[in-house]
Amino acid sequence: MALIVQKYGGSSVANAQRVANVAKRIIETYQQGNQVVVILSAQGDTTDDLIEKAGEISKNPSKREMDMLLSSGEQISVALMAMAIAEQGFQAISLTGQQVGIHTDNVHSHARIEEVAADRVRKELDFGKIVIVAGFQGMNDNGDITTLGRGGSDTTAVALAAALEADLCEIYTDVDGVYTADPRIVANARKLKDVSFDEMLELASLGARVLHNRSVELAKKYNVNLVVRSSLNQNEGTLVKEVTDLEKMMIKGVAYDKDIARISVMAVRDIPGVAHKIFSLLADADINVDIILQSIGRGDTKDISFTISRSQLTDTVDLINRNLEYIGAKEVSFTHDVAKISIVGAGMANHPGVAATMFKALAEADINIHMISTSEIKISCLVHSDEVEKAVEAIHESFELGTK
Amino acid sequence: MALIVQKYGGSSVANAQRVANVAKRIIETYQQGNQVVVILSAQGDTTDDLIEKAGEISKNPSKREMDMLLSSGEQISVALMAMAIAEQGFQAISLTGQQVGIHTDNVHSHARIEEVAADRVRKELDFGKIVIVAGFQGMNDNGDITTLGRGGSDTTAVALAAALEADLCEIYTDVDGVYTADPRIVANARKLKDVSFDEMLELASLGARVLHNRSVELAKKYNVNLVVRSSLNQNEGTLVKEVTDLEKMMIKGVAYDKDIARISVMAVRDIPGVAHKIFSLLADADINVDIILQSIGRGDTKDISFTISRSQLTDTVDLINRNLEYIGAKEVSFTHDVAKISIVGAGMANHPGVAATMFKALAEADINIHMISTSEIKISCLVHSDEVEKAVEAIHESFELGTK
Numbered sequence A, B: 001m002a003l004i005v006q007k008y009g010g011s012s013v014a015n016a017q018r019v020a021n022v023a024k025r026i027i028e029t030y031q032q033g034n035q036v037v038v039i040l041s042a043q044g045d046t047t048d049d050l051i052e053k054a055g056e057i058s059k060n061p062s063k064r065e066m067d068m069l070l071s072s073g074e075q076i077s078v079a080l081m082a083m084a085i086a087e088q089g090f091q092a093i094s095l096t097g098q099q100v101g102i103h104t105d106n107v108h109s110h111a112r113i114e115e116v117a118a119d120r121v122r123k124e125l126d127f128g129k130i131v132i133v134a135g136f137q138g139m140n141d142n143g144d145i146t147t148l149g150r151g152g153s154d155t156t157a158v159a160l161a162a163a164l165e166a167d168l169c170e171i172y173t174d175v176d177g178v179y180t181a182d183p184r185i186v187a188n189a190r191k192l193k194d195v196s197f198d199e200m201l202e203l204a205s206l207g208a209r210v211l212h213n214r215s216v217e218l219a220k221k222y223n224v225n226l227v228v229r230s231s232l233n234q235n236e237g238t239l240v241k242e243v244t245d246l247e248k249m250m251i252k253g254v255a256y257d258k259d260i261a262r263i264s265v266m267a268v269r270d271i272p273g274v275a276h277k278i279f280s281l282l283a284d285a286d287i288n289v290d291i292i293l294q295s296i297g298r299g300d301t302k303d304i305s306f307t308i309s310r311s312q313l314t315d316t317v318d319l320i321n322r323n324l325e326y327i328g329a330k331e332v333s334f335t336h337d338v339a340k341i342s343i344v345g346a347g348m349a350n351h352p353g354v355a356a357t358m359f360k361a362l363a364e365a366d367i368n369i370h371m372i373s374t375s376e377i378k379i380s381c382l383v384h385s386d387e388v389e390k391a392v393e394a395i396h397e398s399f400e401l402g403t404k
Helices: A016-031 A046-057 A063-087 A119-126 A152-163 A197-205 A213-222 A274-284 A310-322 A353-364 A385-398 B016-031 B046-057 B063-087 B119-126 B152-163 B197-205 B213-222 B274-284 B310-322 B353-364 B385-398
Strands: A003-008 A035-040 A092-095 A102-104 A113-116 A130-134 A137-139 A145-147 A168-173 A194-196 A226-230 A238-241 A253-257 A261-269 A289-294 A301-308 A331-335 A338-344 A371-375 A378-384 B003-008 B035-040 B092-095 B102-104 B113-116 B130-134 B137-139 B145-147 B168-173 B194-196 B226-230 B238-241 B253-257 B261-269 B289-294 B301-308 B331-335 B338-344 B371-375 B378-384
Touching: A003 A016, A003 A152, A016 A035, A016 A063, A016 A130, A016 B046, A035 A063, A035 A119, A035 A152, A046 A063, A046 B016, A046 B063, A063 A092, A063 A130, A063 A137, A063 A145, A063 B046, A063 B063, A063 B092, A092 A119, A092 B063, A102 A152, A113 A152, A119 A130, A137 A152, A152 A168, A152 A213, A194 A197, A197 A213, A197 A238, A197 A253, A197 A338, A213 A226, A253 A385, A261 A274, A261 A310, A274 A289, A274 A301, A274 A310, A289 A371, A301 A310, A310 A331, A338 A353, A338 A385, A353 A378, A353 A385, A378 A385, B003 B016, B003 B152, B016 B035, B016 B063, B016 B130, B035 B063, B035 B119, B035 B152, B046 B063, B063 B092, B063 B130, B063 B137, B063 B145, B092 B119, B102 B152, B113 B152, B119 B130, B137 B152, B152 B168, B152 B213, B194 B197, B197 B213, B197 B238, B197 B253, B197 B338, B213 B226, B253 B385, B261 B274, B261 B310, B274 B289, B274 B301, B274 B310, B289 B371, B301 B310, B310 B331, B338 B353, B338 B385, B353 B378, B353 B385, B378 B385
Parallel strands: A003 A035, A003 A168, A035 A130, A092 A130, A102 A137, A168 A226, A194 A238, B003 B035, B003 B168, B035 B130, B092 B130, B102 B137, B168 B226, B194 B238
Antiparallel strands: A102 A113, A137 A145, A226 A238, A253 A338, A261 A301, A261 A331, A289 A301, A338 A378, A371 A378, B102 B113, B137 B145, B226 B238, B253 B338, B261 B301, B261 B331, B289 B301, B338 B378, B371 B378
């Protein structure tokens, strides 16, 4: 008898009909002789509606109270799912994060899981019940409700799978799995049979928004067998697992991210401590930086460029401008007309031809590269945002990803 | 420094504006130098909306899951209220029934409070915070969420007032307090300054739906100072307290209840055990009986009449008809064109003129009495439902309740 953890997102449980469909799917897994633990997000727009309610009352509500408010959304969906399963003749029980024993730190709205005391879940499984757990939420040492922030339900699923030593953790989404490129752009994009944790981490952070990074990190740490698959069909998904053969080079996919803006701080003095000043300022203002590039010094100055989320562009430019003197820079330039294209694959570092192939594909498609950044398992290029689709197609073709 | 418990109903917190108004009122009490604990119901139609959601999924959802579902409603209103108070510059914290430590029995949807461990509330009060508690909910020994059923938030308020040894428990409603009669019927109905627990119990069960009986019983048991007042104005409400002078007769008010149907089981044999058969049948079918009257035997038969809630009339008649032989009765007669008029007042039993005055008032108004039932502190008459208003006015006038 295997123990399977399944996670379904908010759109999969948006209304009574969808809840009933997912219930059927859960029951199928149970009838195949498995113990089943299900993690759910809040229904459809519930979370947004609750945020709106709070917004009518306070411009800056306490994070503790927001957690109290928002966690009610998952509580609703788990209760409804337990009813739907019972309606189809099977025993189910819903549990809140608190009831499961998902202990977190005290950082409301972005809590991290510290411990999962899954005794209650085990007990209910032993009774033969299907256990439905509210995702996204936990409890701190005061017994206060916390929420886990973006991707929280994925994280709940993986953490619970780790605590229960589950045989499999299935993340159900509206796509079939992880693809070599966005199928909406590249017609012959191919679904990957498997991908390593590290590759998945790069893909996720590069905009292939299938799995949230926190859950992948957790799965890697506890070696949880993770599968991404669609709740709309029975297709096999993509298995995310420990890497098997680091030496064997394989480009896993082409990812892109349009939610990007580039900022360059021009002509800073070429002395120690300048980068520290800039990025401390950004960190204090809670601005997440993605790629950082520093030019080689020209004379006694150099340029420092970085990318951030597009929504933070104005704030960031203001911040830098107010501190030009402190940083010791002349001026700041910026653009939001950029996008990031990346190829991801373990073993890339040992195959020098990879970068060249990517750059050649972009050159032949007449696409200018604004910035380049590399890691052990990925190469990212900044290009003009109008050229994203063309770039993804060209690179996907050049590595013959559709036919492998 | 006094400790005051306040309870506000669902319509008082139905939208952002009303939440802000109630927040202001709570803060006023706090600024007068009191510690304040507030119990809230779910906003406006939230509970009905959740019941509808469940109804779309299951015709007969598990009560445990209904409790899980419905308790989210109060969780939402307490979080919003804590935000609203913070927005006006004061410190507040919201707590669920579970976090407060409201321990109940295991009867989902109609749980009874067994113990209130109010340490967390006391701690937060000591920090100077206004404490906002989700009404209507508790937790059983399994850590599962339970709800208290009808009037649950009133019950939460009184139980918490008892546990905290609060100086006062204020129940805010949309009326000014307890009246000598329904002000919509009797123009000179007078608001009572005070009323005893027992009188309030009779008034509540007789249809003066201001306070739920469970909360009054609890208040009586723990001698909680209870005040019923309006959240819409600053008028003094009605104090519900221990009776002070039982000998002094005083009619407190005229109550009526239109949600009534009368059933008579005719010509049952005048032998022991017949009433037991009838009312066991009803109890097993979960039908609540109010007044029961048995005629004096005529020859070897007698009639047994009783009143029930109007919505249960069809089911009850069916039930009796199916069991006529078992009961040993000839036939069943029934009507829903009746209403119950009652006068309530401690010490009534020692003042023989009271019943006569009531009957005289009805006679002079040409109103026929169908049934009469009396207790230590009340006299109830069944009259035709079209004559309710006339009856209430006549009785109110005959006891000069408007001018006392």
